[in-house]
Amino acid sequence: MPGATFTQGQLVRMSVLITQNSTLVDPLTLSLDVQVDDGAQISIPSTGIVNDSVGAYHHDYDTSTSVGLVEYRWDAATPQGAQESYFIVAASRVPSP
DSSP: OTTOEEETTOEEEEEEEOEETTEEOOOSEEEEEEEETTSOEEEEOGGGOEEEETTEEEEEEEOTTOOEEEEEEEEEETTTEEEEEEEEEEOOSSOOO
16 A cells, blocks of 8 residues: 555555564554644544454544645554555545535
């Protein structure tokens, strides 16, 4: 998904897999920080992070208020790790009612 383009208003799934020695594990802590094109930074609360299964997590990001580059970073502790990615939100060309 890095570099993929989505239309404003779509939900974009941000996913991460946490592994230790090639085995999926749940971290002691996990955070997700998002930076949008205007420089605003958003920390996603833990209640907004879904644990799909051991070591697999996601957040569905609402792009209704974003246009441009959206960068995000997952940070895990115990085991320690980080993953960054990005996508682009294109303004809708058709106005919604």
